[in-house]
């Protein structure tokens with residue numbers, strides 16, 4: 001049987017703070033089908049980014065099980081998680097997270113080079129062409145507009161053949177029109193790569209472009225957790 005792109009069962013996340021333990025996620029079940037786009041909405045502080053960090057293997061759950069592309073993340077060590085992330089997941093953040101001392105081309109090529117791909121620069125160039133940045137290859141992030149930086153981040157997320165795209169408020173720092181362009185591009189590339197997409201957004205209209213919406217409140221999914 002085909003596996004889910006993401007399958008979370010009974011996930012809790014409790015982190016220490018000065019004021020004592022904080023229960024950030026309090027029993028989350030979520031399945032995302034392969035090729036599906038799911039919109040994650042919910043108030044500030046409800047746990048959306050924390051959820052994304054767990055799925056990306058950047059944070060460890062306190063309890064529960066997490067499978068991504070049919071692989072359990074729970075018992076992987078840090079090295080194995082990093083490898084898994086590199087091969088399977090593309091992450092797109094609100095604040096782009098590009099390396100400031102590297103050109104657009106280098107930013108996209110670097111994960112491929114880490115992976116030992118021999119034609120990393122050529123692939124990176126192709127991906128940047130694809131997002132309309134063929135004429136900005138040697139620009140540094142500081143020399144790119146916000147929308148252009150987000151295009152680089154999308155090219156990077158897709159360059160290594162990720163089958164799962166995780167986007168956290170990807171248009172949060174962009175004007176409406178640029179944001180719309182970025183989202184169109186994201187959905188287009190998702191289709192082309194037959195990838196799954198988990199999109200966190202405060203924008204209900206944007207969430208509605210996804211196949212399904214899950215609503216997070218106070219560390220729980222209160223609606224939309226079943227396909």
Ligand SMILES: Nc1ncnc2c1ncn2[C@@H]1O[C@H](COP(=O)(O)OP(=O)(O)OP(=O)(O)O)[C@@H](O)[C@H]1O
Pocket residue numbers: 015016017022024042043044045046047048049050051
């Ligand atoms: N490292 C941490 N230690 C303790 N508490 C944390 C930590 N990281 C996040 N939190 C708390 O967990 C809760 C959920 O945070 P999270 O970033 O997941 O919210 P969010 O839904 O993404 O909010 P926003 O829409 O504002 O981005 C918040 O109350 C936050 O203060």
Ligand SMILES: [Mg+2]
Pocket residue numbers: 048049050168
């Ligand atoms: Mg957040």
